Amino acid sequence: MKFHQAGKLIIFVSLVTIALTSICYALFLANLWWANVIFFSIMIAIGALILRFFRVPTRVINKVDDGVLSPADGTIVYVGPAFEHEYFKDERLKISVFMSIHNVHVNSYPITGDVSYAAYHPGKYLLAKLPKSSVDNEHNTIVVRNDDVEVLFRQIAGFVARRIISYPEVGDRVEQGEEVGMIKFGSRVDVFLPKTAIPAVSKGDKAVSKKTVLAYF
Numbered sequence: 001m002k003f004h005q006a007g008k009l010i011i012f013v014s015l016v017t018i019a020l021t022s023i024c025y026a027l028f029l030a031n032l033w034w035a036n037v038i039f040f041s042i043m044i045a046i047g048a049l050i051l052r053f054f055r056v057p058t059r060v061i062n063k064v065d066d067g068v069l070s071p072a073d074g075t076i077v078y079v080g081p082a083f084e085h086e087y088f089k090d091e092r093l094k095i096s097v098f099m100s101i102h103n104v105h106v107n108s109y110p111i112t113g114d115v116s117y118a119a120y121h122p123g124k125y126l127l128a129k130l131p132k133s134s135v136d137n138e139h140n141t142i143v144v145r146n147d148d149v150e151v152l153f154r155q156i157a158g159f160v161a162r163r164i165i166s167y168p169e170v171g172d173r174v175e176q177g178e179e180v181g182m183i184k185f186g187s188r189v190d191v192f193l194p195k196t197a198i199p200a201v202s203k204g205d206k207a208v209s210k211k212t213v214l215a216y217f
Helices: 005-028 035-052
Strands: 065-068 073-086 090-099 106-108 114-119 139-146 149-157 163-166 179-184 187-193 211-214
Touching: 005 035, 090 211, 106 187, 114 149, 114 187, 139 163, 149 163, 149 179, 187 211
Parallel strands: none
Antiparallel strands: 065 211, 073 090, 090 187, 106 179, 114 139, 139 149, 149 187, 163 179
């Protein structure tokens, strides 16, 4: 287990703040035992939550040449047809993965190939479960081409998330399961596939980045 580079400053500042706050409390405010238990329990919980959020677990990639891996941990909230407005501009098979604050938030490439499109869009911070958040919220769209197949996936910031971190540039050669970036403090990833793709998951299923096969070509 390691922690993501993007979170190391936040972790350091947060833990120092928690430590200083705890010291000040112990020196000047600590008196009732039950109040002390509540206070220090809250401080420990906040520190643990921050460490948990930026964790990067070690995983063996479940590579599939004829399929698409989930780019995110979370719950499948949609599987079905949808119009893709930005790049394909036609109807596709869409699979959406919602990430709660408890999920790992490091994202990965769903297939091996070349990045043919990458575009960041500022926007709102609506609840990520809402369908319109795919268009209205801050989001980052990436398309990977492998031979004649293109897969589009979109990192969408949510109500709590305030920053999308994404590394790819057009022309990059990427590998299935390789890290693409992360969304700080939760959100959703939409994956758009050819209409002929065969879903391997259903609404309500749990997905694991680098492991779960979303669909087969």
